[in-house]
Amino acid sequence: MQLIINGQQQSYDGPMNVQQLVEKLSLQNKRFAIERNGEIIPRSRFPELLLNEGDQLEIIVAVGGG
Numbered sequence: 001m002q003l004i005i006n007g008q009q010q011s012y013d014g015p016m017n018v019q020q021l022v023e024k025l026s027l028q029n030k031r032f033a034i035e036r037n038g039e040i041i042p043r044s045r046f047p048e049l050l051l052n053e054g055d056q057l058e059i060i061v062a063v064g065g066g
Contacts, residue, residue, distance in 0.1 A: 004056045019046040021057075031062035 001012045034041045035058040
């Protein structure tokens with residue numbers, strides 16, 4: 001499956017949901033937001049929302065500082 005993540009084309013094996021992608025990207029313990037094809041995805045939908053070939057994702061990770 002081909003996805004575009006933050007402007008970069010990425011390849012993954014087989015179908016997966018958003019939660020599985022989060023795990024593959026090692027984001028599970030971080031604060032972040034995901035936008036899919038221009039729409040923010042609520043965390044509650046991560047396990048149920050299947051990604052499709054060619055989906056465009058923007059992942060924004062919150063960075064703390066002081």
